[in-house]
Amino acid sequence: MPHALNPAYAGVRLRCLMPSRELRRSGLVSRVLDPASDAQPLPGEGVLVVQAKWLLDAGSPAALRDRARRLAEARDRGVRLVLDSFDNYFLNESGDAARAELLIAYREALPLFALFTVSSPGLKPLLEAELAPDLREAAPVRVVGDPVETPAAARDFESWPHRMHPGRWGGHWRAWRELREHRAQRRVARQLVWFGNHGSAYATGGMAELEPLLPLLEAASRRHPLRLTVVSNSEQRYRELLGRAAFPHRYRPWDRLHFLSLLGEQDLVLLPTRMTAFTMAKSNNRMLLALAQGVPVxxxxxxxxxxxxxxxxxxxxxxxxxxIADPAPLAARARAAMPAIERDYSTRAIAAQWREALQAPDPRSSRSSR
Structure with a gap:
């Protein structure tokens, strides 16, 4: 049960659509439910993986509790429930009263689950700290990583007619022109990129992480020509942050169909991050996305x-x-990571992690049989 079906969301692609397709290829029966239909019957057997964001996206404590009630009914019919998290959803740094009430209902739902999966080692202790001791003992928290996308990854969740629909031709043309311009600029200036969500409503982070680097980039630009590309989902936030920066920069909206082609043409990827309870939970997917193409980070x-x-x-x-002046040594280190990434973070490797986690014995069952 994803929080949406739109593959534009990384959490939907990486933790639902891509692994589910690979699990089916391996012979496991796997299907994706429609999260928009609260009237659809939930499965009556097997394992149901629920994205935590699906619960929280209910929008209100009452609606979340209604979704939890449906999950409880499925559990009582024999379904094993698994909760998958790819962010630290317990944060409420702004002190928003409505979110605080929503989190109360979310915590009430946690005992429904027989297993918790998280996207990174940093998220594991943060979730465990929220579980009551008896639940932490009965329902383990397992790390299942994000697969690294390749330029052909869309084939795992979109048909060829969908990918080549005439409505997308304009986007393909713009991306081709952008790539040509980028390659021309790369001959005269180092091409740097930051990419990611501009920020979160319940925690600090996102594009603001670039701010401490701006003086360093200005100084570096006086030593060697450079251009920073910011790929994100808020041009307004970009203009607020970099509007007065004294070095060349530009904004490009996130385009999942063409981003990997642009990423492979970069000289250096910048991923600055303040260490917070939100960022500590982040997975390695952005870093490995670049390293998998041999791009320095x-x-x-x-x-x-x-x-x-x-x-x-x-x-x-x-x-x-x-x-920036000489990215070649760092690029060589990046290329050396490519075999390990293919071995451990391909869609096939991550699907194997999911299969192992979902087919592991339930500790509750083993104790009840003693």
């Missing part, structure tokens, strides 16, 4: 980034200008 040391330290520059911002 500079980032802050999030827990899920640490295993890839040898292949990128972590917490090394004082040498930003050096990496």
């Amino acid at each position: 500079m980032a802050d040391p999030l827990p899920d980034y640490q295993p890839w330290r040898a292949h990128c520059a972590l917490d090394d911002w004082q040498h930003l200008a050096d990496h």
